[in-house]
Amino acid sequence: MTKLEDLVKQYKRIKNKKILDEIFVILEPNIKKKTDFVYGKLKSYKLAKEDIRQELCIKIIQIIEEYKMKDPFDNYLYSSLKTWQPEMNVEDVMQYESLYKLNQETGEETEEKFRDKSPEEFTSNITIADILNECKTENEKKICELYLGNPNITEEELGKELGMTQQNISLILKELREHLKKYL
Numbered sequence: 535m536t537k538l539e540d541l542v543k544q545y546k547r548i549k550n551k552k553i554l555d556e557i558f559v560i561l562e563p564n565i566k567k568k569t570d571f572v573y574g575k576l577k578s579y580k581l582a583k584e585d586i587r588q589e590l591c592i593k594i595i596q597i598i599e600e601y602k603m604k605d606p607f608d609n610y611l612y613s614s615l616k617t618w619q620p621e622m623n624v625e626d627v628m629q630y631e632s633l634y635k636l637n638q639e640t641g642e643e644t645e646e647k648f649r650d651k652s653p654e655e656f657t658s659n660i661t662i663a664d665i666l667n668e669c670k671t672e673n674e675k676k677i678c679e680l681y682l683g684n685p686n687i688t689e690e691e692l693g694k695e696l697g698m699t700q701q702n703i704s705l706i707l708k709e710l711r712e713h714l715k716k717y718l
Contacts, residue, residue: 539607542598557598558591565590572619581620589620668713673698673706 538560545553558565569587576586597614601607662682669675673696680692687695689703696703 536608542601542607543603545598546601546603554595554598558594561594565594568615568618576619586620590615590618593618665714669710670713671706674710677703677706677710 538557541553541557541560544550545557565587569583569590572586572590573581573583593615594611597611601610665678666675669678676696677692680687680695689700689707692698692703693700
């Protein structure tokens with residue numbers, strides 16, 4: 535049995551913070567190494583190294599809590615952390631990919647600056663007549679008329695009004711947007 539395993543077993547029995555601190559002192563070189571590795575692997579997502587380290591420490595505490603004391607702790611810890619990396623939601627991946635842009639000439643990476651356009655900044659040559667002329671079906675015309683009467687109406691409300699499912703409304707709107715793209 536190693537000193538680390540002894541400390542983990544002792545911690546699981548008495549839950550003393552000082553013992554947990556000792557465990558982390560022993561694991562510090564491994565934590566630093568794993569943090570640096572994951573940081574390099576996920577560099578394009580612009581995660582802070584300290585955030586990765588914090589999530590790794592939380593994972594280690596979770597591993598300690600789940601540890602069954604009959605098995606060797608070192609093997610359990612390292613096998614649990616072998617493929618570990620912070621969980622990334624699809625939204626996070628999309629957000630980080632779109633926030634940074636590589637300048638092809640200089641090779642520098644710059645952060646994109648986004649701001650919402652206010653309604654008065656949008657310019658379009660489209661008229662209500664153009665919209666209604668682009669409607670290929672009666673359902674498209676009815677949906678347009680309902681939108682013109684209430685711009686805040688939801689797809690579900692449109693479906694109830696027209697006796698259609700929200701999915702059908704969504705498909706019709708998608709097709710209508712494709713027809714109207716030429717005006718924007």
